Amino acid sequence: MRRRTIPMGILVLLNLYAAAASAPSSPYGGGSGVIAFDTERGGNSEIYSITWDGSNETNITHSAAAEFNPDWSPDGCRLAFERTYGAYTEICVTNADGTDAKRLTFARLADCSPDWSPDGTRIAFYSKRDGNNEIYVIGEDGADEIRLTECPADDSYPVWSPDGERLAFVSDRDGNPDIYTMSVDGTDLARITSDEATDWLPAWSPDGSRVLFASERDGNSEIYVMDADGGNPIRLTDHPAADYSPTWTTDGLHIVFGSKRDGTPHIYVMDADGSNPQRLTNGSNGDYSPDWRP
Numbered sequence: 001m002r003r004r005t006i007p008m009g010i011l012v013l014l015n016l017y018a019a020a021a022s023a024p025s026s027p028y029g030g031g032s033g034v035i036a037f038d039t040e041r042g043g044n045s046e047i048y049s050i051t052w053d054g055s056n057e058t059n060i061t062h063s064a065a066a067e068f069n070p071d072w073s074p075d076g077c078r079l080a081f082e083r084t085y086g087a088y089t090e091i092c093v094t095n096a097d098g099t100d101a102k103r104l105t106f107a108r109l110a111d112c113s114p115d116w117s118p119d120g121t122r123i124a125f126y127s128k129r130d131g132n133n134e135i136y137v138i139g140e141d142g143a144d145e146i147r148l149t150e151c152p153a154d155d156s157y158p159v160w161s162p163d164g165e166r167l168a169f170v171s172d173r174d175g176n177p178d179i180y181t182m183s184v185d186g187t188d189l190a191r192i193t194s195d196e197a198t199d200w201l202p203a204w205s206p207d208g209s210r211v212l213f214a215s216e217r218d219g220n221s222e223i224y225v226m227d228a229d230g231g232n233p234i235r236l237t238d239h240p241a242a243d244y245s246p247t248w249t250t251d252g253l254h255i256v257f258g259s260k261r262d263g264t265p266h267i268y269v270m271d272a273d274g275s276n277p278q279r280l281t282n283g284s285n286g287d288y289s290p291d292w293r294p
């Protein structure tokens with residue numbers, strides 16, 4: 001029987017595959033197990049990261065300006081965030097270690113809440129540059145800005161669906177803040193909450209089938225989940241303090257969120273059904289806006 005040898009090129013590929021398969025991944029939540037957030041610790045707001053078990057707290061931005069609302073790129077290598085320049089905020093990006101920070105917008109008005117597209121090429125945000133808050137999309141290099149909404153109401157907090165086909169966002173165009181979705185070209189608008197209370201801060205599940213949001217419909221801010229078409233809303237938190245800023249872990253089995261339940265605003269995790277809430281951050285300064293690193 002003729003003996004067959006594996007060509008060297010295949011061996012190299014196999015070794016590369018083995019190295020990729022053995023790359024560190026989190027035993028909790030999937031992905032890297034790292035959470036970015038913004039925090040007031042240290043005198044002005046910075047973007048920090050922390051591991052899911054509360055270890056490896058790291059200051060990423062280290063600047064005299066205030067930074068808010070971090071959002072990981074789909075490959076987990078970069079962060080988009082807001083940075084203040086005097087009285088206004090602009091959208092910026094940086095490497096995960098804080099190097100190569102770049103400013104993407106120069107409108108000298110509040111540009112807020114960046115959200116990276118699933119293919120990594122574009123960033124959605126909201127801005128008052130045209131007179132009232134509208135949803136915009138910009139290339140990850142700052143080019144090719146387009147406006148997606150044109151409505152005198154406030155349109156804010158855009159987030160991409162995992163398939164890149166739609167954006168969820170918040171608008172008060174029907175009288176109070178509700179959550180809507182639209183195609184990425186701004187057409188095919190759908191309203192998916194209709195409660196008279198404030199409904200906001202949407203976040204798609206990793207499989208795109210559900211949307212997390214925060215609402216005051218039961219008297220104080222709680223976290224809810226619903227189908228992506230607005231059906232079957234379920235309350236996940238039940239605490240007299242404010243619970244807000246929900247986001248999913250990569251595996252969709254857990255939810256990271258902000259809460260004032262211990263007085264100072266901190267970052268918490270819970271199971272996707274709302275059970276087992278646990279606090280991740282400590283200290284006397286507020287921690288906000290968590291985002292799970294892929």
Ligand SMILES: [Ca+2]
Pocket residue numbers: 044045046047061062063064065066067
């Ligand atoms: Ca800072």
Ligand SMILES: [Ca+2]
Pocket residue numbers: 132133134135149150151152153154155
């Ligand atoms: Ca508007």
Ligand SMILES: [Ca+2]
Pocket residue numbers: 176177178179193194195196197198199
């Ligand atoms: Ca509402």
Ligand SMILES: [Ca+2]
Pocket residue numbers: 220221222223237238239240241242243
């Ligand atoms: Ca609450």
